[in-house]
Amino acid sequence: MTNYAALIRGINVGGKNKLAMADLKRELEAIGLAKVQTYIQSGNVVCQSPKDHGTVRDEIEQAITRISGIRANVMIRTQQELDAIVEDCPYAEEAAAEGKSIHLSVLNEPLTGRQLEKLSAGISELDRFRADGTVIYCHYGQSILDSKLAANIAKLGDAVTTRNWNTVAKLQAMLRAME
Known part of the structure; x- marks a missing residue:
């Protein structure tokens, strides 16, 4: 398993592009990411996955769109990175x-x-x-x-x-x- 930090561009807690971190966490767990945690309400997620960078990024972006309609960009970094x-x-x-x-x-x-x-x-x-x-x-x-x-x-x-x-x-x- 690889530890990832996902930095999400384009979501907010209030106003335009609102996305509750609790909803995002549930969706990311549902798609198979492990040990999902969010940090503050502005698009910071840590998780584990056996999948590669690009796949994890794509899955998170698709999950965000699926639950909110928002097309957000996600920047992924491994723990080592x-x-x-x-x-x-x-x-x-x-x-x-x-x-x-x-x-x-x-x-x-x-x-x-x-x-x-x-x-x-x-x-x-x-x-x-x-x-x-x-x-x-x-x-x-x-x-x-x-x-x-x-x-x-x-x-x-x-x-x-x-x-x-x-x-x-x-x-x-x-x-x-x-x-």
């Missing part, structure tokens, strides 16, 4: 001190050169980021709400989902507890 992401964080010291200013954006496909250029366009010298394959580590030196970097990441659309570092650390701990 998430451990490597955490270990490679270039802002680890800042993350330990101020987790909410460090964010991780996750994609299913690596950024193109053109997307990387757009990501850098007009950002403040207070904001820093490092793109590495299918992850973008962000350190916001000011409010994320006022950040041009955050706005540029949002322009990537449904191809990316973002979590604050505290959530990343919690998901890592949940995966490790499943061992």
Whole structure:
């Protein structure tokens, strides 16, 4: 069995694209995922499955559509992948001190050169980021709400989902507890 973290893009607890995590958990268990747990009401799931990445992602996306009608994108990481992401964080010291200013954006496909250029366009010298394959580590030196970097990441659309570092650390701990 492989431990997976599923980061779901495009669902919320209230308003548009509402999906109750309890409903999602039940559906994911019904399709055969084991040890399903959700974390906060914004699309974070850990689970176990003997199936591969792509199959688990497809099954979760189909389950979401089936129970809610929402077509959400899911970014999947194994426990080993998430451990490597955490270990490679270039802002680890800042993350330990101020987790909410460090964010991780996750994609299913690596950024193109053109997307990387757009990501850098007009950002403040207070904001820093490092793109590495299918992850973008962000350190916001000011409010994320006022950040041009955050706005540029949002322009990537449904191809990316973002979590604050505290959530990343919690998901890592949940995966490790499943061992």
